[in-house]
Structure formats: C-alpha cells, structure tokens
Amino acid sequence: MNTTVDLEVKRRPLVTGNQTFESISDIVCKPVEATPPKWWHIALLGSITLLALLMSMIGYLVWEGIGVWGLNNPVGWGWAIVNFVFWVGIGHAGTLISAILFLFRQKWRTSINRFAEAMTVFAVICALVFPGIHVGRIWMAYFMFPIPNSMAMWPNFRSALLWDVFAVGTYFTVSLLFWYVGLLPDLATLRDRAKTKTKKIVYGLFALGWRGSSRQWHHYEKAYMILAAIATPLVLSVHSIVSFDFATSQLPGWHTTIFPPYFVAGAVFSGFAMVLTLLLIARQIFNMKELVTMRHLENMCKFILATGMMVGYAYAMEFFMAWYSGNPYEQFAFTNRAFGNYAWAYWIMVSCNVLSPQFFWFKRFRNNIKLMWVISIFVNIGMWFERFVITVTSLSRDFLPSSWGYYSPTFVDVCTFIGSFGLFFTLFLLFLKFLPMVAISEVKGVMPEANPHHKEAH
Amino acid sequence: MSPLKEFWRSLLDTEGASEAGSSDLNSPVAPAAGEFSKDASLLSSPKSRRSFIKLMGASFAFAGLTGCKGLRKPTRTIRPYAQQPESLTPGRSNYYATSMNVGDDVVGLLVESHEGRPTKIEGNPSHSLSLGATNKFHQASVLDLYDPDRLQHVTQKNSISTIGNFKSWIHDVLASNRSGKGLSILIESSTSPTFYRQISQIKKRYPASTIHKYTPVNRDSLYEGLSAASGQSIVSGHAFDKADIIVSFDSDFLNGEPGNVVSSKEFSTRRDPDSSTSLNRLYSIESTFTVTGSTADHRIAVSSGHVEGALWIIANAIIKKLPSSQVSSSIKSLVKEGAHKYQSLISDDIVSAIASDLIANKGRSILIAGDRQPASVHSLIYWLNDVLKNAGSTVMYRPRPLRDHSIVTDSHMDSITNLLKRIHKKQVKTLVILGGNPAFNTPGNLQFAAQLSTIENTVHVTSHANDTTALCQWGVPRHHYLESWSDTKGLDGSVSIVQPLIEPLYEGLSDISALSILLNRKRSDYALVRQTWRFLSPGTAFTSSWKRWLNTGVIHGATPANTSDVSQVAAIRGAVHRSVKRAKYYSNFIEATFVPDDSVYDGRWINNAWMQECPDPITKLTWDNAARVSPALAKQYHLKMGDIIEIDINGKKLQLPVYLMPGQAKQSITLPMGYGQKVVGRIGKGSGFNVFPIQNSDTPYRVEKVSITKTDKTYSLATTQEHGDMEGRPLYRQSTVTEYLKNDKVFEDASHVPLKSLWKEKVYDKGYQWGMTVDLSKCTGCNACVVSCQSENNIPVVGKKEVMNGREMHWIRLDRYFVGADTHSPELVTQPVACVHCENAPCEQVCPVAATTHDDEGLNGMTYNRCIGTRYCANNCPYKVRRFNFFDWNQRSVQSEKKERLHFFDHPREPAKTIQMQHNPDVTVRMRGVMEKCTYCTQRISEARSKTANEGRQITDSDLKTACQQVCPSNAIVFGDILNKDSEVSQKRSSSRSYAMLAELNIKPRTLYLGAVRNPNPTLSLDHNTEKSAHEHHS
DSSP: OOOOSSSOOOOSSSOSOOHHHHHHHHHHHHHHHHHHHHHHHHHHHHHHHHHHHHHHHHHHHHHOOGGGGOOOOOOOOOOHHHHHHHHHTTHHHHIIIIHHHHHOOGGGGGTHHHHHHHHHHHHHHHHHHHHSSSOOOGGGGGGSSOOTTTOOOOOOOOOOHHHHHHHHHHHHHHHHHHHHHHHHHHHHHHHOOSSSHHHHHHHHHHHHTTTOOOOHHHHHHHHHHHHHHHHHHHHHHHHHHHHHHHHHSSOOTTOOHHHHHHHHHHHHHHHHHHHHHHHHHHHHTTOTTSSSSSHHHHHHHHHHHHHHHHHHHHHHHHHHHHHHHHHHHHHHHHHHHHHHHHHHHHHHHHIIIIIGGGGGSSHHHTTTTTHHHHHHHHHHHHHHHHHHHHIIIHHSSOGGGGGOOOOOOOHHHHHHHHHHHHHHHHHHHHHHHHHSSHHHHHHHHSSGGGGGTTTTOO | OOOOHHHHHHHHTTTTGGGGGGOOTTSSSSSGGSSSOOTTTOOSSSSOOOHHHHHHHHHHHEEETTOOOGGOOOOOOOOSSSSOOOTTTTTTTEEEEEEEETTEEEEEEEEEETTTTTEEEEOOOSSSSTOOOHHHHHHHHHHHOOOHHHHHHSETTTTTEOHHHHHHHHHHHHHHHHTTTTEEEEEOOOOHHHHHHHHHHHHHTTTOOOHHHHOSSSOOHHHHHHHHHSSEEEEEOOOOOOOOOOOOESSOTTTTSSSSHHHHHHHHHSTTTTTSSOOOEEEESSOOOOHHHHOSSEEOOOGHHHHHHHHHHHHHHHHHHOOOGSEEEEHHHHHHHHHHHTTBBBBBHHHHHHHHHHHHHTTSSSEEEOOOOOOHHHHHHHHHHHTTTTTTTTTTEOOOOOTTSHHHHHHHHHHHHHHHHHHHHTTOOOEEEEOOOOOHHHHHGGHHHHTTTTTTTEEEEEEOOHHHHHSEEEEBOOOOSSHHHHEEETTTOOOEEOOOOOOOOOSOOHHHHHHHHHOOOOOOOOHHHHHHHGSSSSSSSSHHHHHHHHHHBBBTTTTOOOOOOOOOOOHHHHHHHHHHHHOOOOOOEEEEEEETTTTTTTTTTOOHHHHSSSSSSTTTTTSSOOOEEHHHHHHHTTOOEEEEEEETTOOOOOOOEEOTTOOOTEEEEEEOOOOOSSSTTTTTTTOOOOOOOGGGSTTEEOOOOOOOEEOOOOOEEEEEEEOOOOTTTTSSSSEHHHHHHTTTTTTTTOOSSEEEEEOOOOOOOOOOEEEEEEEEEOOOOHHHHHHHHHHHHOOOOOHHHHHHHHOOOOOEEEEEEEEOOOSSOEEEEEEEEOOOOOOHHHHHHHHHTEEEOOOSSSEEEEOOTTTTOOOHHHHOOTTTEEEEOOOOHHSSSSOOEEEESSTTOOOOEEHHHOOOOSSSSHHHHHHHOEEEEOOOSHHHHHHHHHHHHHSSOOOOOGGOOHHHHHHHHTTEEEEEEEOOOTTTHHHHSSSSTOOTTTTGGGOOEEEEEEEEEOOOOTOGGGGGGGGHHHHHOOO
C-alpha cells in the first residue's frame, strides 16, 4: 500500500447501480418520451374532474357571494385562508431544497430538486387561487395592486394583506424562474432526443437555443447561483409575511411575535412532508430507486423531525407566553384552543405534527418506506389543522363573549379545497408527462464520471 | 392671527370654501377660484387639434360600444316638478306630526318624509307621551306601510274585487235591515275620539246592532281592579321621575306596557348618579325576566300566580309598621291571612327591606302591578298607594279616556264572549271586523274560527290577509296610520291628530271610513276629524288652531285634570277577600303564562321583517317564539335548548321548543304569543308556534296545572348571542351607589399596562370631533335603538337561516350578559355596542385597499365603493361590530321581486318596489361583498353641518342627534362634539363613571360607556334576590 498519499475518504455515492450518462438520460427521459401508461390517464382524468369541481365551486361563489361559504360574523376567515396558508407552506420545500441546499453545496439535492421545485410552483398556484377568490367583490380585487389611477388612490401599505400580495407574488415569480432556468439544459436534451417535429419545435422554443457550450454553461451557472441567492431569503420572507397577516393584527392567538419563525419552520415541515408523499410514489412508479436513494429519504425524514420539533416548541412557547404575559385575553385564547369547542382540531394538530414525526428518531423507521409515507400524510393533515386552529379558533372567541360564534364549513368550502388538489395534481401529472422530473444535467454532475480526474486514480 | 384675517376666514367659511380645502387669502388666486380646492388642478391645458381628434376618436369608439344593449343598464329619466310643491326641496326631508296607538298606548310622532315618502319615525317632543322618543314598534311601523304582502285589493271569497262592489254589496245588505238587527261590528282597541263618535252614530242609526271589541293584550284586569277600588272608570298614571322607591309586581312598565316610552324617560332621570337628584330604587317581583326586571336593583323571581302572595306579604309587613289608625282593620286581617298562606314565599329580609323603604318614602314611592295580574292585585295596589300617600303625588288617577262610550269600558273578554254567544244563537247575520285577527288570537276554548264560518256575511277590514280574512267573505285593505286621518287620545288624556303622510298605496278603507260606509255617509275622514275638534276652537279661529295642532301634533286644551281618588274600602276588601279565599300555594303545579312577544306583540308585527329579526331583549331569540323554562325545570325534565316539549292544559296540547331562561321562576313556563300564524305574508310564514289554542278565556294570562312531556323532536332556534357569560372581563362595569360615592374611581380598570403607542399618533384637536357616550345606568335594553338604526340606515334583514349562521346585520346590538353564579337568580345586564370609532382603529390598519379610513372629525369611515371585502377589518375589530354583506340581502329578501329587465351578469331579483320606497335616500344601499358598520349617522352630521354653515354658526347639541340617540326613551345615548365644552357628550365623558371598553388595546374608542350604578338596599346582600327556596321547603 502506498503510504505516501492520504487515502481519499470515499463519500457514499449519490447515484447507485452503475449508471452512465446515457443511462441517466434514458431513465429520466423515458416517461416523457414513452406513451403514458394507463394509470396516468386515469389519474389525469380524476384530477381534471376535481379541477372542474374547483372551477364550478369558484363560479358558484362568484355568482352567489361569499355567503355560500360557512363564514359568519366573528369568523371572517375560514377554509379559504387556511387553504391558502396550507398551500403556500407546501410550496416551501421546493425552493428550500433547491436554493439553500444548492448554496450549501449539498449535492444530494440533485435528484429531488426538480420534483420539489415543480411542487413549489404548483402549490403556490393553488395557494394564489384562494386570496383571489376569498374577497367579497372579486371583480374589484385589482384594487389590491398599486395601479396608478386618476383618483391617485393607492393601496394601504400598512396592511399585511398587501405585503402578502407582494411577498407571494415575488416568491412565485422567482420560484418559477428558478425552476425554468434549471430546466433549460434538460429541455435541450429533450429537444435533441425528440423524434417528432412538434416536440422538437416546442421543446426547442422553451430551451431558448441551449447548445451546451462552455460559455452557455458559464452563464447558466452564474444565473442559477444568483437566482438561488435571491430565492433563499424569499423562502424565509414569504412565510414570515404570510404570518404577518395574523401577527400584525391584535387578535389574541394571532398577535404573536413568534409567528414568523414558527410559520417558516411549519412551512418547511409541511413542504418536506408533501415532497416525501409525492416522491415516494413517483420513485416507486418510475423505478428511480437508484437516483432517489434511501439516503435522500433519510435526510428528508431528519428534516421533518427537526422542523416538527421546532413547530412543537412553538406550540409550547405560545402557551408559555400566554401564561407569562399575564394578558387574560391571550391566556383565554390558548386555553380555549386546547380545551374549547375546537379542542378536537387542536389535538389532531398536536398528534399529527408533534407526535407522529417522533418515529424518525430511529433509523429503522427512517428506512421504512410505508411508515414514512403514512407519517408524511399525517404531517400534511396536521399542518392543515395548524392553520385551521390558528385562523378559526382565535376568531371564534375573541374579546367580547357576546360575539362568540361557531364556524362550520359548507359543502362549497370542502369542495373548493378538494378541488384545489385537482388543480395541483393536474399540473403535476402534466409535469410528469412533459418535463423531466429529475434534473438530468445536475445528476450527471454529481456522478463520479463528471469529475475531470475521474479515471486518473486507477 | 389678526382679527381681520379671522373675519375674512369666517365669511369664506360660510360660503363653503372651508370644505373645499384651506384657502389662503394672501394667495393671488381670484376669489372665484375658491370654488375649487387649491390642490385641485384646473382643466387649463389648451385644446390642440391632436387632442381634439384623440378625444373624438375615443368618443366614436365608445359610441359604438353603446350598441351592446345587454351590457348597459336601462336609461332612467329624472323629471323635475312642473310645479314645485310648497316647502318641498328635493333632497331635503320634511317632518310631519302624527301619532300612533298600539292598544291603549298612544305615542305622538314626527315622521320624516323624503319627497312624499315617509321613511323614518321619530318621537314628537311636544307630545306628553313621547317627549321625543318612541319604542321599537313605532320605529318598525313604517316598514308595515310598505310591506309588499299587505292586502292590496278588495277580495270577495278570495277573488279580487273592487271597493265599489263592496260598497254596493254592504248597502244592499244593510238596506234590507234598517234597524241593524243581526249587524255586529268587532273592533280592536281604538283610542280615536272620532272613531267612537262614528260608533255612536252607528248605534243611533242601527239601534239593534251590537259593537264588540277584542285585543288579546289588554288591560281588562287593571281597569276592573281600579274601578272596583275607586268606583270610577279611571286609569292610573305614574310619575316615575318623582318616585324614590318603586315596587313592580310583574309589571314591565319600562318596555311592554302602555306608557312605556314616557315611563322610561321619567325613570331614567332618576338613574343618573352624577345628577343632583338621588337615585331611585326599583324592586321587581316577576315570573320571567322582563326589561324592567333586568333594570331592577332587586329582582325576585316568583311564579306569576304567586305575585299576589308576594304582594300580601309585603302589604302585611307595611301594615304592621304603620300606625293602625291609618289602615282599615277589615283589610288588615285579610292581608294577614293571605300573607300567612304564602309565608315562606320570599325571604323575610327582602320583605322587611321593601316595607321599610316604602314607609320611609311615603308619598315618594310607587307600587305598580302588571296588566296581566288579576283585578284584586290592582285593587290592593290602589289601596296601598293610597295608604302610602302616593296617590296624587307619584300615582295619578285620571278619567279613563273616552269612558263615555260604553264599548270603551267593556272588558275585551266579555265583549268577545258576548259576540260568540250571539253568533251561537244565530243572532249575527253580518259581522264587520275592523282590524285585528280574532280567528287567530282568541283563546282556544272560544272556538272563534269555527263560529266565524257560520255567519252569513262577514267582512274583514285588515292591513294583511290573515287567518281571519281567510274565513271572511270580504277582505278589505285597511289603511295604514300613515295613510289616513284620525285622532288619538292617550292615557293621560292628551289628544293628537293622526295625519297621513302619503296617499293610500292601495284602494281600501280606514276604520273611520269603514264606519262611514256603514252609515252611508260621504264625509271624508279629514272632515270628520276636524268636526270632532271644532268645539275646542269655534268660529273662524278654528282654521288657525287646526294648523297649529297639525304642526305640533298635539291638540291643546284637551287634556283633562286628574281625578280625586276615592278609596272604596269595602269594594277593595271584597275583591281581596275573594282572592285570599281562593289562594293556594301552588308549589307543586307548573304554571304557564301568556305574554305578548317582544317582537311581534300579539301577532300584529308578524310580517314585519325588522321586528322578526329584532333579537328579544332577554332571550336574543329572533324569528321564533319558544317556551321559556327555568334551568331547574329543564333539569327535572332533562330539557336542552331547542328540545320540543308537549304542554298539556286540561287536554289541550301544544308542542313547541324550549328556551332555557336563567332567572325564570322555577315552576313557571312563559309562552310568548303572536307566532305560528297560518295565513300570513312571506316574512311571517313558518315562524314560531301558536300558543292561543291552549289559552283559556277565563284566565287568559295564566293557567295552572300544566303538565309537560319531553318529545324526541328538536327545533333550531336562531339567537344572536350564544354566550351570556362575561368571562370575568371588564366589559360591562357596574357598581353600587354607596361604593361609587365612596370611591369614584371604581369604574377604572388599572390592571392593564401603561398605554404607549409605537408610532406618533394623530392628534384630533381641531374642528368638530364626534363622540358618543352610553350610560349603562340608564339603558334598559328595550331595542328601540336597534330598530331605529335599521330604519335610518337601510340595514337589510337576513332571515332566520342567516341569523343562525351568525350573519345578522344590525349596526347596533345589545349585548346581554348574566351576572352571578346562580342560574335561578342571576342579574341580567345589557350593553349597547356599535362601532366605537377608535381613533387608533385596528380595522383601518389592516384594510389592504384603504376602504376604511379616518376623517378629520374622528369618524371611522367606510368607503363602500372602495371595499373589496377581505373581511380583514372585521377580524381585527375587537368589538366585532363590523357587518359583512355575505350576499346581496336586498336581492335575496323573501319579499324581493323579479327585475323588470335583466342585465348581463346581474342578479335576477331586486327589493320590492314598495320596500325601496322606505329606504333613506341619504344612505347608500350596500351591495354584496362589502363591509358596513355604524357611521355615527354621518348623513345626519352632514345635514347638520350644511344647515349650520348656512346659518353661519357651529353645530350644537340641538342640531344633531344620531338615530339611536334620538329614539332612546332612557336618554342613555348621548352624541356630539367632544371638543365643545358645552356639549352634553363632553360633560358625560368627564364623568368619573366613563370608561372605554377594551381601553387596554390603546385603540382610543370615541364611544365611552358610563358605568352602571345600581342602588341596592344596603341592608340586603344581592344574593337575596330569589324566591326563598320555597319549593324544596314545601315539596
């Protein structure tokens, strides 16, 4: 043995199974190029049905008025806002996985980042539906935007709802750009592999003339890094600002400084859970166990555990602060959360978000695909309930007991929420069919073959 | 500032320049430019050929768009008057005096008229029974005028006919029968001298005819008791402003009973601890919570049938303490006997406290009994008021109005029973019913409806087709009081004219003209009313007197003197004797009492949407009635709110839901009347349960030996407030007068942290700064403000289902809380809450489109056009006073009608044309999707501002009253300029009782509350307010 040189500690490989550049391209491009399987058609039909449900519910809402929802006088915000925050939260993991992990050179991200980014974009689209339709006069919703007008009437810049418009709008734009820029080399790959003229033209159009020259790669890498750098603070800001909708009001249970970090942690938590839910299915269906390895899954479980603990800490802190503040309204709001007439929602939230991730302390469970999937579903449910608990419980019982009331959703509330999954999955299924769900170029970049000195050691 | 500058500024102010912005006189701008604010840019750019062509091009393009007819609303032309009526300025309202009666209760009114449409009712300050206030019914009466469900045509056997047909028919009927044999007329309580003059004419013309009357809520027993005790036909009046001690025996004199408006006015003058007069003390002994009971300093809940026992006990205690020379020994022994029978009914402490209070305040106290208490109670009260020297000082007896007409002094129940006897004997061939609804609201044992259908000719003159109309051959629309001439005589003898404000909307008859038709006379109602009063001002002076009367709404010189009271001890003794002998302590029986509903009264407001949606002041129930049961009884029968029970009274059964009423006498069930009508308009349809079938004509207000069984069924009740516990929060603050005098800081809440703002706050120290105070000591919770606000501000009604969804729209609501741990004898407090116009308003900060903003006068304004309906403001409002238009309530109202012409993307329905006529043109009718709330009646502020600006002076208190303030019979609400030291509101604000609700949020509300000061007897602790646990004792 040569003792004159340090032995290079070998990292665990990120891609397993003796893949070559060509086989990677083949694996990833296969679903795009092949005729979609039967399940895809069935799933798309189902999703489009739900999408139609969403559209009809929105049509009904616009025609009849907000009264078709279950809202009432103390509870002015219900499922629409809950769904909005829920979807925005889900839209967090994508950019986080992509941008932050990219900046930290976490190369394991490459096989899941495309997937996660797509999820972000679609989730934010779903989220954006709700603030749009939840206003009383939808046809006047453009008043929210600072459009110059003859009355010199501007929106109210003090309102957190307005910040929200900007924050979510910016986040969506940057996420979309980030995703699209990352797609460019792969779109070119698809263009080059395309067998029909239409495909060639369409992919060619979207590939923006990518030829893979060194100069283009140079620009691309720069652009990608800049976008990653812009997107990273946005991940933190967008949900902080969403939380301001609540935190800047004076309602007990909303008026809390803990909200920004708590919401961001919650968003990452729910985002990772949703990525996990979808990825586990896709991995199985598309047989990509060699790209999305157990290591990836385990890392995600650890993230879920960590963020779940943060969320749990926030729940505990809220109670501590309520007690410590000595503010009777605040104290009541939290007692009411845990023991009032919405206690059922609170305890669903706690068991899903705090208790269920505790399994991930053990490697055994972190390697159990089925359990992982079940827990990810629980987290999704729990995080929806977290927003429900915050929004509805606080509103239903605030300062004057004379105004207290109970909110229950109507079928329109429920169908709109279910329908939003239709929108999400329709977009997602179309993504699976028409775009490479794993970043081909980036996966190739983390393979040993991509190292210029790859063969030198031998 | 130099005086000259000051002078010029003022002049410009009067020309409206100040409203256009600050105009600087030193600036070179010509005075004419002052028309525009200096910031407004004038159209000064020169017209170029290019801009002309641009403009024309655009004009042509848009002209082309006008071809798309479907997109455009139809053209409506507004035509000016060809001849402008005198004193009518379009856009400016006029007020006319009139008056209205509900039963015997007369209140003088001023009615606001917009271009010939009466829109809003106010009290007439010159009328002795209004003093400027009204109650909720008067407020709601204007909606009845425009009710699209009114009977709109003469109907014969349910098919449309004409008034001409009716006239010729009735004349044929009467022509064959000169003496009037077989003719009977059934009337409601009327207070009109002209009407009774006509009745006398009828008696003269048709000597064999009979006149009958019936109103389910009447004062038969009061009049019987008083006439037994005095030998005269008299009525009592009370000077609540002079009484130091008031003991109410089942009387709701502040809300339900005749004279409640003026009673509240007078009573409230003695509930202000900051005024020079001392506080009065009110004891209330009643079976179910009433507004009066909730205002009382001590309330004792006993069954309605035991109230008489409580009276004996208290009377006995009084007699014991009085020198025996003052009391007749014959009554003494009877009272003692009665007291003995009920000896453990109420605690001795409270009895001796009441007795000592009454004796210590001889001549300055009032004992008053409710109309539904038996005559013997009223006789004994008459006697006691005499013994205590109250008669003549605080209790006045006046001749009963119109007592010369025998029909007036007849008892309602006797009168209707006589009619039924005649019908039964087939002595009635033709029955003319003027108003009312006897087929519905007569006691079930009388079987009126069945009898009615046996009569050959029946006529019902009625505002709405109801159960009675359906059984009558003819239905004739009855004019609303705002459509007809009449007159009224109030309980104090004051007389006022009923002046119409609008031509009758539908062909029909007034009560007076209906009688004219029977008499076959052609004189108009107007001429008849004038003729009635000509004697007061004979000759040529009449015309000017008449004008004056019309103008003030009161006929001067018609009020009679008080009668001297003559106690007929023997008669009183007789009445009490019979009562005492009959008396038994019904500890094991459950009683049921029949009370007029607070919203629909005896059923007459059943189709009035405002009244239906007006939450009951005690139960907060809307759109329904329910049997009120005590929590103790509910526990015994395992009843929950909304469970349907079956009530069995001697085999007559009724199923209705229960409402669990804290403070209800344990063994007493209260059944509000008036609901459950079968033939009724769209508003009243399906609301509530009819309790009349189990009512008995012998004891119409109360039955004993009621048995109840729980059924499996439940019923959804719509209440506007589900939670009655204040959760220990300092929202409604009250104290006792002793504590308050000791420590005037008692209403301060120092528990919160010092208030500091993060940013520099705007200072409101110039111009008018509006503010309001609500005196919780005075507020009784009578609901007048709620309906008044609804009427003034075009507030829609949402219907039962939406009330259950929590979407009621009232801008002012009355929060009701129960105080005290015991559900049997809690206190009930009421706090009016509307937008408090926070200076540092949380709603304004969160609105993303700046639709709710503050103006310079401290109003928290809503710009409906700008609002997109995020509801963020409502979420952030700690008082939850903002109301969201979840739907277009006007279009979705059950009374709405199909639009004449549909437009693209437009709702197919719109409010009924007549309902639109009620709308106040000064207030925007809101569409769906926008937020709304109390504006401090900003339209009234604007009106006052322009009026006083024209007169070159500042707004003072007398120029401006908000709708809630104006109507308040207790003067609890005060509004005005808080910077003006002389304004009443700034004086009230400086009271040490004033506090801001939720002040700890540092939102600086402009509406302040004045803490309630109660005046309990210092010898009693408050938990004595209970029927001594007598039931356990006896059972």
